Amino acid sequence: MAKYRQLHTQFWSDGFVLDLTPEEKYFYLYLMSNSKTSQCGVYELPIRIIEMETGYNRETVIKLLKRFEEYKKIKYCTETKEIMIFNWSKYNSPNNANAIKCVNKEIKNIKNKDFIKLLYIKYYDLHLDIKKIFEGVFVFTDKAEPLKGGSTSVTENIDITKDEEVTLENENIINDAESEEIVIDKKIEDSNTCKFEDVITFFKKNICKPKQYECKKLKEWSDNIDYDVIIMAITEATKYNAKNIKYIENVLYSWEEKGLKTKEDVEVYKKGWKGNKKYNSTGKDRWDMIEQRQYDFKELERKLLGWED
Structure with missing residues (x-):
């Protein structure tokens, strides 16, 4: 768990975010920056905690959770009270040794095994070091077997929907x-x-x-x-x-x-x-092209000294 969460400035100009209502934007920001967030984007978040921290009642919280599930931005498990933010791994990839160690520890504490499967697929799709990230982690498919980093046979055994399939295009x-x-x-x-x-x-x-x-x-x-x-x-x-x-x-x-x-x-x-650069095609400063006002400095001096009268 980190004390700070970074928000990219592109968040506000993102096409999806632009179409959200103010209430949805606030809730989406909360999901990405609340005190329970983790490095891997899967964390335990009871509805009661959401109510307390956002000020929304239970009905509104459930409504917003379902709405973002329909947007395919999150997945919430009522049994384990865990949430998964789908795009989290895209902007918070574990690219160094400390991040990998942190994510590995968090994955071992995830209760919902389907979330671990989806997380594996997303990290695999991002060409990350699967072997180190999932070291010692077991995923239960038809047969209980450990995930082996970089092995495509593992992903073939995972039961996923069409929208969650591994996209190995351009590999x-x-x-x-x-x-x-x-x-x-x-x-x-x-x-x-x-x-x-x-x-x-x-x-x-x-x-x-x-x-x-x-x-x-x-x-x-x-x-x-x-x-x-x-x-x-x-x-x-x-x-x-x-x-x-x-x-x-x-x-x-x-x-x-x-x-x-x-x-x-x-x-x-x-x-x-190029057409709005300081210098035009003649190489002359644009401000030199403006006709300058002419002043009679002797007359100005007389006015300043009060000699005009």
Whole structure:
């Protein structure tokens, strides 16, 4: 349990959040920042505690819980009084040794075994170190067996619904990016039909050989914006010699805030931005183009000294 929970500024401009009522926004924020939250996003939260901390009555709490379950944002278990926030792992991935150790300890205390299965699938889908995260953890399927990190046979034994299936799309692409170099015959940035393979290749060619977490970040962005836009952001990072995934994400965040999600959107924006620069096409400061007022300084001096009369 942490004393602080970080909220990304993109929360308020997220399409899902924008459509929520003020009551729903407040409740969603509460679920992500209350005193019972955990590092893994699965934690025990009795309805009585929600009533006390939010000020809502039981009927309202149950109504809101069901509503967010319908939105497919959470899952609440009345038997164990545990809740799972589905998108938690996406923004709070255990990427270091201390976080992995903390998550492993929390998973061992989860009572609802179905939550452990879903958590395993989400971490597997994010290409995290499954073996260390689930070390010593058992998941009961048809047969009681321990989870083995990175083993696809484990996920095949888990009984899940269609919406919760493991999405292993682009896994081979990421593996290729971490092994052999992919050669391209033309400039990818000039293409209008980019694929995720092109994004990985372009990153490797202009930035560096992508690590696992960098591939994961690029994949997350590709779910929301066009591949071409990601490549344009990589180009910006190369242009200003800021060759790292953090700078690329800052560029993408900036464009996302302005609603730029396609290559055409970014090109139009960049043209308009260039037209509003301080200096015009002549290289002259724009303020020098404004006609200056002329003053008679001797007359002003006489007025200030009272000599006018």
